[in-house]
Amino acid sequence: MDFLNAIVALANFVIVPATAYGAQLALGALGVTLIYGILRFSNFAHGDTMAFGAMFAILFTWWFQSMGISAGPLPTALLALPFAIVITGAFLLATDRVVYRFYRQQKAKPVIFVIVSLGVMFIMNGLVRFIIGPNDQRFADGERFIISARDFKAMTGLREGLAIKTTQGITVITAVIVVAILFWFLNRTRTGKSMRAYSDNEDLALLSGINPERVVMVTWLIVAALATVAGTLYGLDKTFKPFVFLQLLLPIFAAAIVGGLGNPVGAIAGGFVVAFSEVTITYAWKKVANYVLPDALAPDGLAQLLTTDYKFAVSFAILVVVLLFRPTGLFAGKSV
C-alpha cells in the first residue's frame, strides 16, 4: 500500500506536471529548432513570439466569453487558438519581409541575425506590454480537473490523491496532435520535404528548383503556429505574464541544444529531458521517501536537492554538460 501511495505521490507531483511542462517546452524548442534548421540562426525573439501569440489567444478568449461562446468543459482558449495563430503568422511574415529578408539577401553572418532578432524581441515585448499590460492574466475556464485529488482518493482508497488538471491533459493531447501533424507535414508532403532538403543542403535544394522564399514563408507560418500553441498552453497551465516568456528562453534553448539544434525529434526529447530534470531536482522528495523507506531512514528535511528558485540552474547545468561532452546534442544536430 505504501508503495502504491509513493507511486501516486510521485505521479501527482512529478510525472504529471513534468509531462505537461515537457510538452510545452518541446513545442517551444521545435520552433527554435525549425528556425535554426531553415533560417540558420538562434531566434532570441522566440519567447516573445510565444507571448505575442498567447496574448492574441487571450484577447480572442475574452471576446468569445463576452459573446457567450464557450467550448463547454474545455477552455475557450482552444477555440481562440486558430485566430491567434493567423494573426501571429501574419506578424511573423511581416517581420520577415521588413526585417530578416534584407539580411538574407545580404548573406549576413548568423550572429547578425541573432542581434536582429534581439531588436525584434524588444519590439514584440514592447507590443505585448503595450497591448495587454505587464500583469498576470487569467483566462482558463471550463472544467478545472479531469480528475481531482479527492475523487481519486475516494475511488481508490489510497491516502495520496492524484490530480490531473484539464489544462495538463489538454496540453499533452494538443502537443501530441500538433507534433503528429508537423511530422506528417515534414515527412509526407512535398513542401515539407522541400523544407528538409533546404535544411540539409541549401545549394542542392536550390539546384533542384526549390523556391527558398516559399520555404522560409512556410517555416515562419509553422513557427507561428507552434509558438502560439506553446505560449497559450503554458499560459493556461501556469499563468500568462509577459516577462515569464523571456525567462522561458533558457529552458527552451537548453531543450533544443540538448536534442541537437535543427533536429525536430531531438527538440521533443530535449524538452522532456529538461522538464523532467527540472521538476525532479526541485521536488521535495520527503513524502515519497517516507512511504518507501523504513522509518529509521526517513529524511528529516524536505529532501529537496534545489529550491524551485534555482530551476534555471538545472536547465543551465544540463546545457553545460551537453556542451562539454556532446556539443552536437543527443540526436546529431546540425554542427558544432
Added chain:
Amino acid sequence: MSEPLRNTLLFAGVGALILLTGFMQSWNSALLILNMGLVSAIMALGVNLQWGFAGLFNVGIMGFVALGGLATVLVAMPPVEEAWAAGGLRLLTALVMGAATITAAVLAYGRLTGRTRTFVVLGILLVGFVIYRILLDPAKASVEAVNPALTGYLGGLGLPVLIAWPVGGLLAAGAAWLIGKTALGLRSDYLAIATLGISEIVIAVLKNEDWLARGVKNVVGLPRPLPYEIDLQQDPGFVDRATSLGLDPVTASTLYVKLGYSVLFAVVLIVLLWLAQRARNSPWGRMMRAIRDNEVAAEAMGKDVTARHLQIFVLGSAICGIGGAMMTTLDGQLTPGTYQPLRFTFLIWVMVIVGGSGNNLGAVLGGFLIWFLWVQVEPMGAWAMSWIVAPLAEDSALRLHLLDSVAHMRLLTMGVILLVVLRFSPRGLIPER
C-alpha cells in the same frame, strides 16, 4: 567632414542634449542622466571589447553587472559580528567543501578514463553535494536567523567602497573565466545561450541566498565615497559657499554629491578608455581583429584562437563588473529584484551597436546617447500620446489604456532604433576605422 570634427560634433550633440535637460527639467535629473550615462559608457566599453574587438556574443551582461553590485556589499558593508559568530565559519567551510568537490571531480576526470571515470566523477559529485548541503543548511539557517529584519546576512569586510570597484571586476572576471572555459571554442550561439544562463543564475543566487546579500530584502545604506547631503547642509562653510553662489543649501548639496560622482566616474571612464585605445592600437589589438575577421587564417598563423577569446572575454566582463559596482555605489543599495535582462543586457547591446561596434569612442557615445533616450523616451512618449489621444473622449477606455501603457514605449523605441541602425547604418554612429 573630417573624422575628429565629426566625432567632436557628435559628443557635443549628446552633451547639448544633457544640458538641455538641465535647463528644461532640472539640473538634478541632468546630472543623474550624466552619471548613469558614464556607467553605461563603461559597460558598453566592456561589451565593445568582446563584440567589437573579438566578435564574441555575450548576452549575460546583467550577471556580470550584478556580480559587481554584489562586490560593493561584500567589500563595503560592515561585518555582522553576531552572524559570523552564529555560523560564519561553518558557512565558509561548506563553501570550501563545495569548491573542493568540484575541483576533485575535475581532477578525477582528467586522470581517469573509461567507465571508472564516469562512476568516480559522479560519485565524487554526489557525495560532495550531500556533505555540502549537510554543512551549509544549518549554518545558513543560523546566519539568516540573526536579526532578519535588519541584517540576517554575514555583512561585508567594512573596507572603503572604492575598493569594491576593482573587486567587482575580479568577481565578474572569475565568472567569465568559468563560462568562457566551457562555451568558447564552440559555435557563437552557444556562448550566447551559456551567458544568458549564467546571468539568470547569478540573479537567482542574489535573490535567494539571504546569507550572502539579504536576497530580495535588499541591502540598503551602502557606504559612500562622498559626504552625505545632510552633513553638507549642516556644515556652515558649505552653506556659506552655496549662498554666495546664489543656491539654496539643499539643492547645492545634492548637486555637489552628484557632481562628485560624475568626477569619480569620469576618471574611471577616461582611464578605461585610454587603456582600451592603447589595447586596440597595440599588436594585441591587431591580432584580435585579425582573429575576428578570419579565424582560420589567424589559426594558420599560429594564434591560439580559443585562448585569445577567453582572454578578451574575461577582460570585457571585468569591465562590466566594474561598471556594475559603480552603479550600485551610485544607487547606495543592492536590489536584486531590479535586474532585468532587457535593461541590463540588451540595452547595453543597443548602445554598442548604435554607437559603433569596434570603436571605443563609438561605444562611449552610444552609452550616453542611448541612456539619455532610455530616460527621456517616457516623458516624450507621454507627451506624444496625450497629443494623439486628444480627439478621443475624456473617459474612453482606449484613451485611458493608451495613456497607461506609455511606460512601455521605451522597449518599442529601443527595438526600432536597433533595427533601423542595423539596417541603414550597420557600422554605427562612429564606425570602426
